[in-house]
Amino acid sequence: MPTKTLQQLADLVGGTVRGDAHIEITGAASITRVQRGEITLADAAKLLPHLASSPAAAVVVTPDFPPTTLPCLVVDDVHAAFTQIVKQFRPPRETVRTGRSPAACVAASAQLADNVDVHPLASIGEDVVVGAGTIIHAGVHVMAGCRIGRDVVLFPNVVIYENCVIGDRTVIHAGAAIGAYGFGYHTVHGAHVRGAQLGNVEIGSDVEIGAGTTIDRGTYDATVIGDGTKIDNQVMIGHNCRLGKHNLICSQVGIAGSCTTGDYVVMAGQVGLSDHLNIGHRAILGAKAGLMNDVPDGAVFIGVPATPERDQWRMWGHVRQLPDMRRQLKKIVQQLESAQPSDTEPDRQPHAA
Amino acid sequence: MPTKTLQQLADLVGGTVRGDAHIEITGAASITRVQRGEITLADAAKLLPHLASSPAAAVVVTPDFPPTTLPCLVVDDVHAAFTQIVKQFRPPRETVRTGRSPAACVAASAQLADNVDVHPLASIGEDVVVGAGTIIHAGVHVMAGCRIGRDVVLFPNVVIYENCVIGDRTVIHAGAAIGAYGFGYHTVHGAHVRGAQLGNVEIGSDVEIGAGTTIDRGTYDATVIGDGTKIDNQVMIGHNCRLGKHNLICSQVGIAGSCTTGDYVVMAGQVGLSDHLNIGHRAILGAKAGLMNDVPDGAVFIGVPATPERDQWRMWGHVRQLPDMRRQLKKIVQQLESAQPSDTEPDRQPHAA
């Protein structure tokens, strides 16, 4: 791999150099893995000490980064710049368009746009429609009646159940299951009988869905994921839920049936919602929060049962004070007991009367 | 799609009409998505206000539903009736029997009943036995020695490890993994050495298992799931567990190794059990509960560590009172300090003596 001078990299990303612009850079790596001769990235002032002991030949920083002995490549958007630089030294694989593999199984009635890739060992059911530019990886199974938009990517082993709808430019990662049956039963003569599964899942455009995530189909109509919403790995979204636009749902969140969310909602890892809850626009739910009630717009809830952030922290603080409180209480009780005798001294009784 | 009069729908489901029986119904949808001319469902009195502002042409209700301006189709089981009605307007796909696809890989020694469907890109290992009417979807891999019952459905990308047994009419959803190795190790010279994996998984009849759920094989014999038990998505059941009959296990529950449950146990979302616990018949474990001890029959436990429901709610209530308690305590301490002088006044000491 040819080396680049720091100046060449600065020109590449439209940055400026502090220090020796002529040094040769042999590679790029993050601060924990950078080696001698390579350039690294420092996106926070607290990384300054790491740089002192770093073998790095240079570092990409913002204009306001504190002075360091290393030659600096100064640029406003350090991540955009570092991405370009890494690509110089480790060019990512080209996405090779393959067309429809003869080792894929595509139903006769499926309608695929001309430039759709269907990789080996994928299957596409009857009446499925797939838009232009979409890539369907190996082991993906799209069941009958689904409609997939343009420039969608379905990574290996994704499963889409019957009649589901996926918007344009949406990306679904390995092993995600879209449209499985909702977990709804009523009990008849001691047996749990499954409810109707007549709905589907409708996923908007520019959505991303993580590996192993599951989104169940609606009872009578659709479970809905709004445009631009990003969902991490191993998230569970129950039947009849309707998520708004541009939500960020972190890993291992579980949302029970028939919940709704507004736009720009954020749920941190392992949050759980009971069913039929409404979460307001731009609400934030902290990691591991357990929601049993609706959340208003813009609110921040944490804890189990979930509580407004400030109150929950205060409560946690009080709980940490409990040992002190019990000591105080014991002391008071002793004080009062030792005070008792004087209360019972004869000559004071009349006064008290 | 032809329209139906409200009377025609009432006749279809054996219900009666309140209001204009002659109106034309063009479709059916749930109350949040119903459009002008369609019929909807109100399964709870609290939905009455929604109906006022609804574009719906009519509504399916129970006899005891409060009066509404909308024409009503009155029937005892509103969900059964609405399911029939939705099917009128949106007939579900027929399950087409396909037989054994030439694009499936079935081992020579596998014994499949005549009318088993094996979809493309599924594989069935040596000595596997599959009962009549069973459907094995694309991407399912059934490893050697498994016995699958009658009328079972294995959705795409289900994996069944060697020698597992699945009862009749059981349904397993996309990406579930049955019979992977148990997570048991002993440490030898600093390395974790895997325990024996000589057991299997035995799943009863009429069981349903959700997408992405994993059930590990037993150490020496079987991990067992009882008849009629329903398991939601992304549930983890450890090695040597024995679940009873008709349990309801909600999404993202984790059950560590060697636990047992009685019949009709309910576990809400994200519950966790440590290993070797016994959960009694009809016990209920609330969402996110963390169990460290056995649970008696019929008990309801919530919280971490899990506590009988009433006690846990009381404790949470007390925690919310902590700010008040601390204020009271401070006040008392001040009161007692201000009272101190009088305790030390000379002429009272003798009395105290």
Place this chain on the structure above:
Amino acid sequence: MPTKTLQQLADLVGGTVRGDAHIEITGAASITRVQRGEITLADAAKLLPHLASSPAAAVVVTPDFPPTTLPCLVVDDVHAAFTQIVKQFRPPRETVRTGRSPAACVAASAQLADNVDVHPLASIGEDVVVGAGTIIHAGVHVMAGCRIGRDVVLFPNVVIYENCVIGDRTVIHAGAAIGAYGFGYHTVHGAHVRGAQLGNVEIGSDVEIGAGTTIDRGTYDATVIGDGTKIDNQVMIGHNCRLGKHNLICSQVGIAGSCTTGDYVVMAGQVGLSDHLNIGHRAILGAKAGLMNDVPDGAVFIGVPATPERDQWRMWGHVRQLPDMRRQLKKIVQQLESAQPSDTEPDRQPHAA
């Protein structure tokens, strides 16, 4: 299946017999499932009562096991011995080496050692390198540029994204997804824009990864799993994490991005870590713990927010005392109020002055 005498089994495992060495043993099963004529295992003294009522013909115990009426096979390592015995009666399936199946899709540029098994319906991408003795099961998809070591086992439907690296003797279970995109976004004009995905995942040797587990690729370089680390089912490991050696990560743990762990770290089920945390060597995180801060070497943390074990148990104990505390407090307040009058009696005021 031929029977064995207890003496024959003792000879097999190098143990000694207490009681009748000539009895015929017809099978082997764990204590909850053992039947008449079979031998079972008792690995803890507390199982003694179970033996009294057991139909077992004999039991494998350690030398220090209390006396029992059942004939005993005495040996130091009861699990190693019982494993041998079970195999006598239920020989496990031989792993049949199959070579490269014609029904697998292997890219022309992939380099497979001679004795690699590639099962039907698996796919291997361009430039992939696979070491000797490795088994790639049905439905596994290894994307372009991956390097897989020797004697690796990839169970059905595992997905390995581009350019990932897997060490020798590592085992990955069904449906695990290695190298999906990290969940990192920045928001531009109200849309969440995905960060760089230029890294990969590097998994060491002798690692085991459970079914449905997901490990995301690094932003600029590798997400790393150290040698000998064992990861259970449905674990989520975020982008840029670096796990040490010989960790034990139990089911449904979630580790957010850029965390590091030392060696011999243990995380119990459903633990959650927020991002950029450092967990010290041999630290133990209890089930369901929620970590928001670093953990020093050897520390044991539990609870949410995670707290040193002893402190957390003490706090939980105090919380359980809250009802008593409130009663005490009420009593004190009443006492003080009833004491008020005497404080205000005229003739004591002067003294107080």
